[in-house]
Amino acid sequence: MSQSASGFAIFQGVIARDLRLALRRKSDSLAVLIFFAVVASLFPLGIGPEQNLLMQIAPGMLWIAALLAAMLSLHKIFAEDFIDGSLDQIALTALPLPLVVLAKTIAHWISSGLLLALISPILALQFNLPMDTVGILFLSLLLGTPLLSLIGSIGAGLTLASRGGGTLLALIILPLVTPVLIFGAGAVDSYQSGLGIEAHFSLLGAMLIIALFLAPFASAASIRIALE
Amino acid sequence: MLNLNWFKYAAPQRFYGLAGSLIPWFVVSGMILTIIGLVIGLGIAPTDHQQGDSYRIIFIHVPAAWMSMLIYLVMAFWAAIGLIFNARLASMLALSLAPTGAIMTFIALWTGAVWGKPTWGTWWVWDARLTSELVLLFLYFGFLSLHASIEDVRKADRSAALLAIVGVINVPIIYFSVKWWNTLHQGASVSLAKAPTMATQMLTGMLIMVFAFWMYSIAVALYRCRNLILDRERHADWVKEVL
Numbered sequence: 001m002s003q004s005a006s007g008f009a010i011f012q013g014v015i016a017r018d019l020r021l022a023l024r025r026k027s028d029s030l031a032v033l034i035f036f037a038v039v040a041s042l043f044p045l046g047i048g049p050e051q052n053l054l055m056q057i058a059p060g061m062l063w064i065a066a067l068l069a070a071m072l073s074l075h076k077i078f079a080e081d082f083i084d085g086s087l088d089q090i091a092l093t094a095l096p097l098p099l100v101v102l103a104k105t106i107a108h109w110i111s112s113g114l115l116l117a118l119i120s121p122i123l124a125l126q127f128n129l130p131m132d133t134v135g136i137l138f139l140s141l142l143l144g145t146p147l148l149s150l151i152g153s154i155g156a157g158l159t160l161a162s163r164g165g166g167t168l169l170a171l172i173i174l175p176l177v178t179p180v181l182i183f184g185a186g187a188v189d190s191y192q193s194g195l196g197i198e199a200h201f202s203l204l205g206a207m208l209i210i211a212l213f214l215a216p217f218a219s220a221a222s223i224r225i226a227l228e
Numbered sequence: 229m230l231n232l233n234w235f236k237y238a239a240p241q242r243f244y245g246l247a248g249s250l251i252p253w254f255v256v257s258g259m260i261l262t263i264i265g266l267v268i269g270l271g272i273a274p275t276d277h278q279q280g281d282s283y284r285i286i287f288i289h290v291p292a293a294w295m296s297m298l299i300y301l302v303m304a305f306w307a308a309i310g311l312i313f314n315a316r317l318a319s320m321l322a323l324s325l326a327p328t329g330a331i332m333t334f335i336a337l338w339t340g341a342v343w344g345k346p347t348w349g350t351w352w353v354w355d356a357r358l359t360s361e362l363v364l365l366f367l368y369f370g371f372l373s374l375h376a377s378i379e380d381v382r383k384a385d386r387s388a389a390l391l392a393i394v395g396v397i398n399v400p401i402i403y404f405s406v407k408w409w410n411t412l413h414q415g416a417s418v419s420l421a422k423a424p425t426m427a428t429q430m431l432t433g434m435l436i437m438v439f440a441f442w443m444y445s446i447a448v449a450l451y452r453c454r455n456l457i458l459d460r461e462r463h464a465d466w467v468k469e470v471l
Binding site for chain 1: 363366367369370373374377378379380383386387390391393394395397398401
């Protein structure tokens with residue numbers, strides 16, 4: 001009994017530690033948000049300010065911007081702990097490595113994906129999206145961004161031992177997260193065109209559940225390869 | 229048969245010899261099959277009544293598309309064997325297959341574009357098959373670049389193997405998701421199911437070309453694997469004797 005209690009304490013401890021680290025370095029999380037906003041504002045400049053067109057592409061465009069912004073912070077999930085050696089120590093705790101990885105991924109999501117989802121309504125309003133569509137977009141990001149962190153954690157682990165981290169990480173992860181983008185943006189799109197959102201949300205949810213179960217094992221395996 | 233030692237050729241040195249003696253067979257049979265397939269495909273098979281002669285690109289396009297997916301699965305299989313059983317040769321085989329798979333994917337995309345221009349009037353459509361094939365190409369690129377970016381060869385093998393396995397889970401998801409995604413926007417897209425039923429010669433020619441592509445892929449992968457073995461075992465005495 002005490003064993004499992006201490007395991008949960010470690011789990012919470014890892015989340016709390018990573019969140020505290022993120023809070024101490026607000027500029028990192030802030031950079032992700034600013035990047036999101038900048039990319040979103042570049043689209044009208046590149047495409048032209050025609051309102052109907054922008055309204056139509058806004059969901060997909062905001063999703064892509066969120067995806068790219070999430071890529072920015074991914075390598076930080078493990079990289080700093082790997083460099084200063086604390087990842088070795090963390091791997092030796094009583095808690096199984098996949099659970100440690102899950103805790104770190106949750107902390108990463110809170111300090112990046114969740115924030116992206118939270119500011120997405122403001123950006124969506126700039127594109128004249130109606131309130132209910134904004135809500136759907138927010139919900140789809142809320143459901144989809146944890147998937148980005150989970151799948152991304154695999155790539156973050158795989159690129160630990162490599163040189164040239166960031167670009168490579170994006171090359172590895174972006175093909176893998178295409179389904180998330182398709183269903184996330186697809187949910188908002190089909191809502192806008194009057195079709196139901198249940199199918200998209202169910203599939204996103206199903207992927208989230210599968211990834212919650214499998215991704216920590218895969219990223220734990222990738223970290224072990226890097227640590228050995 | 230029961231006394232067959234399955235692990236005899238797991239040693240790179242023995243496999244080097246085996247691959248060396250097998251390659252000529254695959255090369256010769258690949259060449260013969262290509263000639264037969266092209267003669268049937270370009271000469272004997274009738275002209276299609278809808279697409280004219282431009283359909284004849286299927287004799288390259290379809291085999292390449294099939295190989296691109298099959299090679300990914302085979303590559304992921306050997307990568308997994310290499311990761312789980314710590315078998316060096318399996319990892320080398322996986323790495324030898326990857327460039328051929330990427331080339332096949334590229335050929336499938338390129339010939340598809342060349343075929344698409346006269347028949348659909350466009351080089352590229354964001355159709356389910358095309359998009360998923362493109363993502364497959366990116367998966368191959370990811371595998372190869374991850375492997376190339378890690379200096380320690382064993383670590384590179386294992387990391388790339390893990391990525392290949394994760395990619396396998398993703399392949400059907402990509403395939404179906406893009407399908408669902410597109411059907412929301414546009415009607416049914418061009419697919420093989422809608423093509424006119426094939427004449428027997430067309431089908432024969434195509435199947436022979438598929439086998440020709442198999443032979444080519446095996447020969448090239450074995451050849452590349454032999455080079456990898458030489459490179460990685462360059463400190464071993466037998467390599468010095470061979471060279």
